[in-house]
Amino acid sequence: MNWFTKTFSSTVGRKIIMAVTGLFLCSFLVVHLIGNLQLFRNDGGEAFNVYSHFMASNPIIRVMEIILVLGFVFHIYDALVLTRRNKAARPVSYANNHPEENSSWASRNMGLLGTIILVFLIIHLWNFFVPARFGGLDGVVIEDVEYDNLYLRVVESFQIWWYVAIYVISMVALAYHLIHGFQSAFQSLGLDHKKYTPFIQKFGVAFSILVCLGFAVIPLYFFFLV
Numbered sequence: 001m002n003w004f005t006k007t008f009s010s011t012v013g014r015k016i017i018m019a020v021t022g023l024f025l026c027s028f029l030v031v032h033l034i035g036n037l038q039l040f041r042n043d044g045g046e047a048f049n050v051y052s053h054f055m056a057s058n059p060i061i062r063v064m065e066i067i068l069v070l071g072f073v074f075h076i077y078d079a080l081v082l083t084r085r086n087k088a089a090r091p092v093s094y095a096n097n098h099p100e101e102n103s104s105w106a107s108r109n110m111g112l113l114g115t116i117i118l119v120f121l122i123i124h125l126w127n128f129f130v131p132a133r134f135g136g137l138d139g140v141v142i143e144d145v146e147y148d149n150l151y152l153r154v155v156e157s158f159q160i161w162w163y164v165a166i167y168v169i170s171m172v173a174l175a176y177h178l179i180h181g182f183q184s185a186f187q188s189l190g191l192d193h194k195k196y197t198p199f200i201q202k203f204g205v206a207f208s209i210l211v212c213l214g215f216a217v218i219p220l221y222f223f224f225l226v
């Protein structure tokens, strides 16, 4: 094993990979949310359909998508390896262990929260990403050019109450996952500082709540107001 493989398969190395991929996925969420805000324009979905077409056809975005998939794969794989190592290191829990006294609920349930997000992602991609990339959507003509009507798919999906419920519940899980994950990433990267850590923690909480609220508002808006 060379030094590179050795470093990145060690526990510290895997934590660093989880931190870097986690922060990268956070940046994706911001870009994705800003793109989705096009849905609120009162233009019958024109801006959103043109934006989605750009995302589907731009070669740079396609390369970014591959990096995004790798980000998810490494993040999930390292989470599984680290959980298994933790369990193997302490197969029997301490008799007088009261984890709720010195750790948050989110930090003890990152695996459960991550699993809810993964199930959400599979449902989400199947409904939006797969037809957007591989066909199955109605067409719409905008200024003499034919586009896939992804906007219509969004509107129709968010008329279904249980679909909206899946999104809202998943966004609560995502918020808790990010609240712990954000500050934990900075710790794993060794960026612990008496002066800056409290700010990073507060910023992480605000970031997680705002981003997840932004995503949760979309299905609620289409269900109740459109």
Ligand code: HEM
Pocket: 032, 036, 052, 053, 055, 056, 065, 117, 121, 124, 125, 128, 129, 132, 133, 150, 154, 167, 174, 215, 216, 218, 219
């Ligand atoms: C209500 C909120 C959301 C809406 C309306 C929405 C909408 C969409 C749409 C329409 C696509 C297909 C775009 C295209 O391929 O051109 C897409 C793709 C995707 N979404 Fe979402 N999304 C939402 C929330 C989320 C969340 C919370 C996550 C992650 C946890 C996420 C992750 C992804 C990923 C990974 C892709 C594929 C990559 C991409 O096309 O950029 N989405 N989303």
